[in-house]
Structure formats: structure tokens, C-alpha cells
Amino acid sequence: MTAPDVSAQPTGFACEETAGPDVVTGSGPGDTTSGPAAILGFNHAYYVNRSVEHARRFLTSDSAITTGDRLQTGIDAVPADTRHCVSISPLNTSDESARWAVTVAEFRPSTKPWIARQTVTTRTVDGATLISEITLA
Structure with missing residues (x-):
């Protein structure tokens, strides 16, 4: 897996949007059409929208991430x-x-820059691909 380029600082920040069979990179809003899209969407809700409600749209109802105040x-x-x-x-x-x-x-x-390595599990529920688990790798 190719890690994002961390040599750039927030000033002049650019996150290259790519979508290939072996790697997807970006920081866009995502959606629930695929695992990578749901992961992008969750992170966008977390970092850009800063919204628990928005982030939960990308999580399964039984995800441990949805419980308690940890997400907020x-x-x-x-x-x-x-x-x-x-x-x-x-x-x-x-x-x-x-x-x-x-x-x-x-x-x-x-x-x-700070790097977090995770293993994310996604699951398709009623036609939407959602995150069921995030663990630190």
C-alpha cells in the first residue's frame, strides 16, 4: 500500500485523488457505493464536516464506533x-x-504530519456499503 505523501504541510495542502484496483487515495466526501467510498466518506465527515451524525451515516448500526461519546x-x-x-x-x-x-x-x-494505520472492515447492508469496524493496525 502506498502511504499518502506527508512531506506537504497544510499550507499548499494537496491530497491526490486516485482510484485504482490496488489503491484508492483522497479526502473527498465519499458515499456508500463501495468500501473505499465509505471509508473516504467517514473520514471526510470526521475531519471536514466534524459531525458525528454525518460520520454515523457511514457506519453499520451494530458498529462499536457508534456507541458512546468516543467518536465526538x-x-x-x-x-x-x-x-x-x-x-x-x-x-x-x-x-x-x-x-x-x-x-x-x-x-x-x-x-x-501524523500517520494512523488501520484495518477497516466494511459490510454491505441493504445495498449500502458501511463500516462495521476500525482497528489500529
Whole structure:
């Protein structure tokens, strides 16, 4: 998997949008049409919209991420002008669920970029692909 380029700082920030069979990168709004699209959507809701309600649209109803205040606490801990870039590669996929290797690069103002490596599980529910689990890799 190719990690996002962390040499750039928020000033002049650019996150290249790519969509290939082996890697998807970007920071766009996403949707629920695929695993990578749901992962992009969740991160966009987290970093750009800063909205728990918006982020939950990308989560299954039984996801542990939807319970409690952890999600809001995480959003509140990130400065509002933080930029992000996500890189997603398939680990394994099936008709109903898939696991993805995800790298999220955070570009906070006045600090060095921070990288989070995650394994994200998505599942298709009633025609929508949603995130059921996020674990640190």
C-alpha cells in the first residue's frame, strides 16, 4: 500500500485523488457505493464536516464506533483546520464484507504530519456499503 505523501504541510495542502484496483487515495466526501467510498466518506465527515451524525451515516448500526461519546471526543480533539489524506488498499473482499488496509495522514497546523494505520472492515447492508469496524493496525 502506498502511504499518502506527508512531506506537504497544510499550507499548499494537496491530497491526490486516485482510484485504482490496488489503491484508492483522497479526502473527498465519499458515499456508500463501495468500501473505499465509505471509508473516504467517514473520514471526510470526521475531519471536514466534524459531525458525528454525518460520520454515523457511514457506519453499520451494530458498529462499536457508534456507541458512546468516543467518536465526538475524537472529533473534538482534532483542530478544526486539520487536513487529511486517506490511502486504502484491499486486504480481502467478499460479496458481503471486506477488510481494508487504511492509512490516514493528518496534517495539523504547526506540527509534523501524523500517520494512523488501520484495518477497516466494511459490510454491505441493504445495498449500502458501511463500516462495521476500525482497528489500529
